[in-house]
Amino acid sequence: MTNANTSVDDETTWGIELTPEHPLDRMADLAALAEDEGFDVAFASSHYFNRDPFVALSQMADATDSIRLGPGIVNPYETHPVKLASQTATVDEISDGRGVFGVGAGDRSTLANLGVEHERPLRRVLETFDVARDLWAGETVTHEGTFTARDASLNLDEREIPVYVGAQGPHMLRMSAKHADGVLINAAHPDDLEWAAGQLEKGLDDRSSDRGEFEALAFASVSVAADEDAAREAARPPVAFIVGGAAEPVLERHDIDRDAASAVGEAVERGDLQEAFGQVTPAMIDAFCIAGTTETVAERFDAALEHVDGLVVGSPLGPNLEDAIERASDAIERVDRSPSS
Numbered sequence: 100m101t102n103a104n105t106s107v108d109d110e111t112t113w114g115i116e117l118t119p120e121h122p123l124d125r126m127a128d129l130a131a132l133a134e135d136e137g138f139d140v141a142f143a144s145s146h147y148f149n150r151d152p153f154v155a156l157s158q159m160a161d162a163t164d165s166i167r168l169g170p171g172i173v174n175p176y177e178t179h180p181v182k183l184a185s186q187t188a189t190v191d192e193i194s195d196g197r198g199v200f201g202v203g204a205g206d207r208s209t210l211a212n213l214g215v216e217h218e219r220p221l222r223r224v225l226e227t228f229d230v231a232r233d234l235w236a237g238e239t240v241t242h243e244g245t246f247t248a249r250d251a252s253l254n255l256d257e258r259e260i261p262v263y264v265g266a267q268g269p270h271m272l273r274m275s276a277k278h279a280d281g282v283l284i285n286a287a288h289p290d291d292l293e294w295a296a297g298q299l300e301k302g303l304d305d306r307s308s309d310r311g312e313f314e315a316l317a318f319a320s321v322s323v324a325a326d327e328d329a330a331r332e333a334a335r336p337p338v339a340f341i342v343g344g345a346a347e348p349v350l351e352r353h354d355i356d357r358d359a360a361s362a363v364g365e366a367v368e369r370g371d372l373q374e375a376f377g378q379v380t381p382a383m384i385d386a387f388c389i390a391g392t393t394e395t396v397a398e399r400f401d402a403a404l405e406h407v408d409g410l411v412v413g414s415p416l417g418p419n420l421e422d423a424i425e426r427a428s429d430a431i432e433r434v435d436r437s438p439s440s
Contacts, residue, residue, distance in 0.1 A: 112316060112409030113431055114140040115416075115424065116171055117159070119150035126155045129164035129420060134166040134310035136428035142171025142201050142283075147213065153186045160194040167197045171318070171411070172283060173234065174205025175227040176215045178317045181240075181251045184231035188255050198258070200205040201283060203265025206344065219245050221270050225278060228262045235260055265318065268346070268426060269298045276302025276313060278283055281410060285341075287319035287389050287399075290352055292406035313410045320388040321412045323396045324419065332355045333418040335376040341387040343367040353386035397433035404434065 114136045131139050141159060143152035152170045159168055168190060173183055183417070191198025204220035211217070222247040230248060233240050239252040264275035267285040272425045275282040276299040299315055306313065320337045324330040342355070343364030343400050350360055359380060366375035384390055389399040403410055417423025 109190075111404065111434075112139050112314060114138060114142060114171075114316060114409065114411035115427070116142045116144055116318070116411055116413040117155075118144045118414050119152055119155040121150075121420075122341060123150060123155050126150075127158040130159035130166065130168070131162040132421060132424050134163045134260060136424055136429070138166060138412075138428070138430045139165040139409075140169070140197075140199060140411075142169055144414065145170050145173045146153070146209070153190060156190045157193055160190065160197070163194075163197075165197070167199050168194050169199035169201050169260075169263075172203040172205075173200035173201065173260065174203055175223050175246070175349055176205055176210055176212070176217065177213065179248075180223075180227040180230055180246055181234065181248050183227065184234045185253055185255075187231070188235055188253055188258055191258050191260050192239075192255060196258075198260050199263060200228065200231065200260050201263045201265060203250045203283070204271065212246075221274055222288070224264060224271070228264070228279065231260075232262070239328055258388065263314075263316070266295075272298040273302035273305075275299070277305045277313075279313070280311070281314035282318060283316050283318035283409065285318055287317065287321070287403070288353065288386050288408060291349065292317055292353070292403055296406045299440045315406075316409045316411050317403050317407045318411045319403065319413055320398065320415070321423075321427060322388055322390040322415050322417050323393060323423050323430060325392065325416045325422075325426075327391045327395065329418050330392065331381075333415050334384050334390040335379045336372070337380050337414050338383050338387045339363050339367060339372070339375040342383050343375070353382065355380075355382060355386060361385075393430050393433070397430040400430055401434045 115133045133141050143155045145152040149237050175251045187200045226244045229240050230240055234253045235258045237257040240248055242248040261280040263281040263283050264279045265283045266272045266275050286292050322330045322334040342360050363375050365376045389396055
């Protein structure tokens with residue numbers, strides 16, 4: 100791992116998000132393709148309506164040899180934090196030490212659909228990976244905080260698993276820089292990433308020297324295809340969900356009309372997804388997704404890397420997943436790797 104805001108070079112981390120909306124044998128094949136195409140880490144996203152990410156990761160581990168693997172991103176509300184530590188340690192074990200832990204606060208509206216309270220998210224996330232680290236170190240843990248664990252331990256060998264915090268707001272970004280091994284910034288646009296880098300610097304100022312190096316990755320929605328229009332059309336669903344949950348300062352940063360964003364969010368909340376997708380504007384796609392041909396995407400990757408150490412190619416990837424993985428890899432190869440001045 101590297102320090103935040105390093106120049107683009109061969110140490111740049113390239114990740115990919117694979118969503119378990121597909122049968123698990125296809126998830127395994129996609130992970131193997133990503134490994135062949137040179138990606139460093141594959142995250143299996145976690146949504147209750149899709150297949151279980153940890154089961155998917157077990158299949159992905161069997162199909163690969165070197166790519167790092169982990170949930171991206173699980174939240175410590177739907178599942179008890181001690182259970183998440185056990186599941187992640189199991190992935191690390193079956194992959195011969197390739198596990199990573201992507202953890203975040205989760206989506207408030209999705210959790211509300213399950214009747215789950217989204218209380219004290221920053222503290223909950225921090226306590227979750229603090230306890231996980233103790234458990235992975237072989238300790239027996241008693242914890243009273245945002246959750247309770249009494250005399251908890253894991254029946255696995257000791258492990259060291261890097262923790263990446265999914266973050267977007269200022270407090271979660273600063274906390275991740277102070278305490279975690281890395282951050283997954285929920286953003287695709289250079290303006291958002293530049294702002295996030297400033298928040299991370301504040302956290303790094305308070306980081307203990309014994310924490311080791313820290314890595315900032317943009318967890319960016321990406322859609323790449325041979326045809327620009329097809330790539331942008333495929334971007335509508337994830338952009339709709341991003342816009343629906345975007346904070347006012349983010350909308351203002353991109354000059355997105357508040358009423359237009361509200362219309363998208365309201366359609367998402369009432370389950371009228373086609374209406375929501377149709378309300379997505381070109382400006383929204385430009386702000387919240389890296390979408391276009393291989394050449395366009397390469398230029399956007401290069402711009403993003405002015406502010407982060409690497410990038411996770413996130414959902415939807417593109418209208419054709421296998422083609423998109425290959426095109427994203429091609430875009431990566433086109434990124435200017437010369438040191439910045």
